[in-house]
Amino acid sequence: MSDGPNGIRGTKFFGSVPSACLPCGTAIGATFDSDLAVKIGHLLGDEARAKGAHVVLGPTINIQRGPLGGRGFESYSEDPLLSGVLAGNYIKGLREMGINAALKHLVCNDQEHERMAVNTIITQRALREIYLLPFMIATRLGKPAAMMTAYNQVNGLHVAEHRSILRDIVRNEWKWDGLFVSDCRFGTYSTSEAVNAGLDLEMPGPSRWRGSALVHAVSANKVLVSELNDRVRAVLKLVKDSSKAGIPENAPELELNRPADQRLLRRVAAESIVLLKNQDNVLPFSHERRIAVIGPNAKVATYCGGGSASLNAYSTTTPLEGIQALATGGVDFAQGAYGHQMLPQLGKDLTTNGKPGFALRFFNDPPTCTKRYLLEERILDDSNIFFLDYDHPDLKEIWYAEAEGYFTPAESGVYDFGLCVQGTGRLYIDGDLLIENVENQRPGPSFLGSGTLEETGAKELVASQSYRLTVQWGCAKTSTRKTPGTVDFGHGGLRFGGCLRIDPDEAIAAAVRLARTVDQVVICAGLGPEWESEGDDRVSMDLPPNTDKLIAQVLEANPNTAVIVQSGTPVAMPWSGKAKAILHAWYGGNEGGNGIADVLFGQVNPSGKLPLTFPRRLKDNPTYLNYRSEGGRVLYGEDVYVGYRYYEQTELSPLFPFGHGLSYTTFSLSNLQLDLKSGDDQLTARCTLTNTGLRAGAEVVQVYIEPVSPPIRRPVKELKGFAKRYVEPGQSVDVEVLIDMLRDTSYWAELSGKWCSHAGTYNVVVGTSSAGEHLSGSVRSTKTRYWSV
Structure with a gap:
């Protein structure tokens, strides 16, 4: 099995083989294209085969009942029919390639806050018409071989123990005969209750509730042998069906990255982009005229959201790179503002022995030990390191890692550095301790909510001079801090980043000056995998600090400006009335930057439609009063009035309605x-x-x-x-x-x-x-x- 909502990671989380990364779920939803969903399934089928995966854990078809869900970007739409039809065709494409799908997450897994404990209180009508309906449609169209149960409870029972949902509805009413598997590692909460409800497989990792506990339950007649046989038959049926793919066990994981796949990824990226506004036909821009590219997302490849949907992509393209590849009249850049929640990762800016990347060394001994035995060394360029499935034959229960590389700044100035961990860590520059994240750790969103807040430090650096950066890290068990209600995935992780400190007002002023010198301007803004991620919900619809101020001032300086927003779910746009052109570009996968450039210059005529309603402000959305859980429960008080159903019923005008999307033609x-x-x-x-x-x-x-x-x-x-x-x-x-x-x-x-x-x-x-x-x-x-x- 492999994660696969928007790409096939393969069997490894740490040290994964690069993969094709599709645009995020809401981007695919924005295509409104069933035939394209089949082609996406074909591509992922080939990718799964290359990664040795028989079953893809996807697609995700939960409902974005509000704009703040941390995993909202993974699912297709607020509308159950659009979600179900696209998912069914995605699964159809996978099956045509001999690969099985595990539709997820059944059901009401629509928030990250207390996701393992929260009791979703919902009427049967809303459950059926809104939240189960996409699963019903996708099951009928695509015939998935498996379904993954959600972490949460529904009306007092965890879904993995919910006989009414698993048996009465899905198996008996829908006549579905596939396999139910729990969510990763911690999605099973009992032995006999889950088996008797119909949960066939506890997600391997290893089993916590089966094995000897199940033997005891059978011997005590808590689980009948006939019931156990039904669960075993479901597993064997999936094994038999999956074996038809001809993929051997422990197959080597390979890279495809074929030209035809790159073209399809670029097509999906471009066709998902929604032209929200185009007053005076500002777009498309001319590639022959000088253009200014401004903003926090311009030089960043914001290709996917965070969490289990994130991927080690074959390659990525930033919006600036995509624009530079097509523009012939000259391209100028200004940062304008930063958009990061945590400091930008540094891995790709480091070198070791004169080559890109940094050394990561593994030890059983702490840094204080004078004679440490090196277990192994790897060269990486990703400084967000999650050791979820790391293993070594000599690894002890408590172990350590050390990252080391050289950073050579392009500009002189004060640089901010950051370190967040699940475990303990210290960051050094040239041997001097800059950051300590060991004692008095503060809980944060990193590592699916099990990590710390980012601790920071600053140092003045000189351009072109190399500095040795070292991070000393101890595994999760070296820390006494635990976050209640979150999934603890074991070994832990570390993330380090840094960038040149800028003065916000000076950066905006420089961007405004540049905007006044050109005929056409594009602002690239939005969120990213730190803002939208499994493990944590957003707290507001706002763009990162200073972004709205930057956009407003650039629009005033040059009205011939197009604003491109990248996010998986709605964001506030207080400047929308002054903007002549707005594009929503989601998280565009490997080819996101090229897809943006294709639409910006008219190589591709935009055809995306909003799969979500974009409210004017957070308090306008139907879940404003009851989104997060309180006292262990969340009330779905909006009932069936989700998304556009609510706005039309209340006659409340959204910023941009469901299904909206303009074109360069009429x-x-x-x-x-x-x-x-x-x-x-x-x-x-x-x-x-x-x-x-x-x-x-x-x-x-x-x-x-x-x-x-x-x-x-x-x-x-x-x-x-x-x-x-x-x-x-x-x-x-x-x-x-x-x-x-x-x-x-x-x-x-x-x-x-x-x-x-x-x-x-x-x-x-x-x-x-x-x-x-x-x-x-x-x-x-x-x-x-x-x-x-």
Whole structure:
């Protein structure tokens, strides 16, 4: 098994072989492209085979009920249909390559705060209509071989022990016969309760609740032999099915990095970008004119979020590099502001023996020992080191590591350095202690919430002079600090970084001066894997400090400015009213910088659509009053009114609505026809899509169902189908979207415990966004029907 929401890490977390990294889940959601999801599955299938993985732990299809979720970037959408359809096609692509998928995380794993203990209190209706529905759709379309249970509780039971969800719903109602596996290492909480509920496999790492404990449970009749046999059969079934791939056990892990894969990654990156605003047709920019590139994300490859979805990518491209590769009129850069939460990693800026990287040495003896026996030495360039699965035959229970390399600054000045650890650590420059992170450690978000806050120190350095940087680290057991409610993954980790200190006001002033000297400006801003990561939720929608100030002042200096924001979930944009052009570029994977440049200069016409509603401010979102857990519980008080369903019901105007996304050309919809034959559950919605502009481009036709006078309160309308089509300028294409009238008009009737399609009139609303102008027609269902399969 290998993590795989947006790439195949392989069997190792520490020292992993480089892989293809796709754009993040919300970026894939923004493509609204089912066929592309299949191609993504094909690519990941080949990558899995190269890494010796039979089962991919993905896709992730939890629901972003609010904008602050630490893992919100991993999932596709706030909408269950879009999530389920894309996931089903992703899984289909994997299966066509002989690789199995483990759909995750079943269910309501929608926050990181107290994720292992929190009790999600939710109505059966919301559970069915919003949170289980994407799993139901993906299971029907993709037939995943496995599902991963979530860490959390749902209505008083951990999902790994939840017989109603695992057996009654997924196995019996949905007729799914795959394997249930718990989340990594700590996702199982009992022996007999989990086995009897239907949990087939405790995530290896090793088992904590099975083995001798299970033998005892069977001998005490807490678990019947027949029940145990069912669990074993499920495991053997997955083993047999996975063996058909022909991947040998302990296969060597290889790199592919094929040109065709690079092209696909670049295509996905570009097609995921959403053009939020383009007043006066500021974009696309001319590649022949001088351009200023400004901002904290310009020289950083923000290619993925943090946590288990992070990858050691084959290569990455920054926005600045992508722009420089296409621009022929000259490119100037200004930092403007920093966007890091922790100081930028230093690994790639270090050298050892004249070569890139730093030496990492392993010992059983502490640094105070005069004769330390070296276990091994590796050369790395990643200074965020998580020893989750590190092993050595001579490794003792308590062990140590030492990182050493040489840093040669390009500029003279004061440099800030930082060190965070799960364990203990000290950072030295030329043998002088600069940072100590040993005593009085402060809990922080690092290492999936088990690490410390970053401790910092500063030193004045001279340009072109080399300085020896050393980090002495002790494993997690050398520290007495533990963070309640977080996953402790064992060995621990260390992260060190640093950069030149800048004066915020002076940096912004320099950026403004540059902006005034050019005809076109692009600002690259956003978040990154430290802000959005497994283990910790965000506390606000704000961009990093000084970013909004930078953007506002540059916009005032040069209105011919495009703002590019990279984040996996919504951010506040207080300057949006003054910006003529805004692009949302997510976390773009290996080719993210090139994808940004392709759209910026019009090599690719943007076609992405928002899979999430972007609120104007945090307090506007439906979970504002009840997002984090309190007293061990979280109340899903918004019920079925998640995302755009809430904004439409309350008539609250978001900053940018669900499904929104502009193009460099224009489109029109016409000639809506609804075909529903008597006695037939299949409704065919047809319309004509015309490219009325001067550029070829793709548009997404979105079909919503709006119940008229429903018997219970329901969302105003809900997405029930979509189709993406490419159209040449001046041309028209006919678009068909099929609607299942039984399923797509239904709500969950709690009193009967069944789905209900109520007799009545339903408007069919067709557009290119959830908001704005739509075509509309109506159909009538003549009979109320209840169903469960």
